[in-house]
Amino acid sequence: MENQSAVMIARRVCVVGASGRVGSWLVKKLLERGHIVHATIRNIHDPEKAGLVKRLQGADSRLHLFEADLFHPHQIDQAIHGCEFVFLVAFPTKPFNSDAERDAAAEGVLAILQSVLSTCERSGTVKRLIYTGSVVTTSPLDEQGLFSRDLIDESCWTKPDAQIPYPSDFAKFYTSIKTASEELLASYGVKEGELEVVILDCGVVGGDALVDSVFGVRSLLSPLIENTALLANFVFLQNLLHSVPLVHLDDACEAHLFCMDVPLTSGSGRFLCASDYPSVGEIMAYYRRKYPELIALEPEVCGSNIKGGSSKLTDMGFEYKYSMEQILDESIKFARKLGLIKDR
Known part of the structure; x- marks a missing residue:
C-alpha cells in the first residue's frame, strides 16, 4: 500500500544522479509522495x-x-522531457594529473551545466531546476584569507584567489569549480527569467542512507576511522568556513522537496541548507563525551566558530528535524554497519 501522505497531484520530476547517497533518498521520498520520477543512472543494467x-x-x-552520464549531457534530454522539475544532484568531476587537465575539466563542467540549463529551457515543461550545491562555496574569507564577516549567509561567495590552506589540489579544484558552477547557475536564473533556478548549499550530509557508502561524510568521521587525509579535509572545512555545517540526509532531501513546492518571489534562489554549524572543537568534544573508545586521531582545533546567519529557508516555512547530536550518532551507526568504524 502506498504512503497515505502522497500528494494529491502527481508531478513528473527528474532526478539526475539517482544512485548516489542524496539522489537515491530523494527518489524514495518523491515516490512516497506519489510523484512520477524520471531517474538517471550511469548504467541501468547494474543490478x-x-x-x-x-x-x-x-x-x-x-x-x-x-x-545517462553527465559527461554526455545530451543523454539526459530524454529523461528531462515532459518533467516540471529537475533535481540536479550529480556533479561531473574527474581526476586530473596536470594543470592543463584541470583547466579542461573546469571548462567541461561549466559546459555540461550550460547544456543542462539549455535542455531544461528548451523542454517547454521544466519550471524549476533545483541544484544540489555545497557550503564550500559560501566562505566569508576575503582575498587575504581573513574572515571579513562574523556570520555565513547566502551573500557569501568563496573567493577564487583567497589565500586558503587547501589540503590537496583536488580540494582546491572542487571548491573553485563548485563556486564557478553556482555563479553560472545563479546568473542564468536572473538573466533568463523563464526557468527558475534554485541552489541548495548543503552542509556535510550525515545520517543513514540507502547506499552502502559514507561518501561526503567521511571527513566528519575521520577522527574515528583513522584517516589522516580525510582529517585534513575535516580541518579544511573549519579553516574555510570557521565551522563545519551539518545537515541530516533526510532534512537535506526534505529541503529539496520544499524548494520544489515553495513559491519563489525573485524567480531564483540560493539557500544555505544546514541545521547546525558546530566547530571542529565542538564535534570532538561530543565524540570524547559519548564515543571516547572510538577516537583514533586528534585534529588541531582552529579557534572559535562562525555560526550560520541565514534563516532564509526557515523563514519560508521549512523546519529541520535533526540536531547535531542526532546527525553524528546516526552517521556513526551507519559507518559501524558498514564496518568502517570499530570499537577499539
Missing part, C-alpha cells in the same frame, strides 16, 4: 544501483529509469 531504486515503494508504477 546493485538500478536494483536499489527499482525496489523502492511505488517504483513499479511511477519510476522510469534512464541511462
Whole structure:
C-alpha cells in the first residue's frame, strides 16, 4: 500500500544522479509522495544501483529509469522531457594529473551545466531546476584569507584567489569549480527569467542512507576511522568556513522537496541548507563525551566558530528535524554497519 501522505497531484520530476547517497533518498521520498520520477543512472543494467531504486515503494508504477552520464549531457534530454522539475544532484568531476587537465575539466563542467540549463529551457515543461550545491562555496574569507564577516549567509561567495590552506589540489579544484558552477547557475536564473533556478548549499550530509557508502561524510568521521587525509579535509572545512555545517540526509532531501513546492518571489534562489554549524572543537568534544573508545586521531582545533546567519529557508516555512547530536550518532551507526568504524 502506498504512503497515505502522497500528494494529491502527481508531478513528473527528474532526478539526475539517482544512485548516489542524496539522489537515491530523494527518489524514495518523491515516490512516497506519489510523484512520477524520471531517474538517471550511469548504467541501468547494474543490478546493485538500478536494483536499489527499482525496489523502492511505488517504483513499479511511477519510476522510469534512464541511462545517462553527465559527461554526455545530451543523454539526459530524454529523461528531462515532459518533467516540471529537475533535481540536479550529480556533479561531473574527474581526476586530473596536470594543470592543463584541470583547466579542461573546469571548462567541461561549466559546459555540461550550460547544456543542462539549455535542455531544461528548451523542454517547454521544466519550471524549476533545483541544484544540489555545497557550503564550500559560501566562505566569508576575503582575498587575504581573513574572515571579513562574523556570520555565513547566502551573500557569501568563496573567493577564487583567497589565500586558503587547501589540503590537496583536488580540494582546491572542487571548491573553485563548485563556486564557478553556482555563479553560472545563479546568473542564468536572473538573466533568463523563464526557468527558475534554485541552489541548495548543503552542509556535510550525515545520517543513514540507502547506499552502502559514507561518501561526503567521511571527513566528519575521520577522527574515528583513522584517516589522516580525510582529517585534513575535516580541518579544511573549519579553516574555510570557521565551522563545519551539518545537515541530516533526510532534512537535506526534505529541503529539496520544499524548494520544489515553495513559491519563489525573485524567480531564483540560493539557500544555505544546514541545521547546525558546530566547530571542529565542538564535534570532538561530543565524540570524547559519548564515543571516547572510538577516537583514533586528534585534529588541531582552529579557534572559535562562525555560526550560520541565514534563516532564509526557515523563514519560508521549512523546519529541520535533526540536531547535531542526532546527525553524528546516526552517521556513526551507519559507518559501524558498514564496518568502517570499530570499537577499539
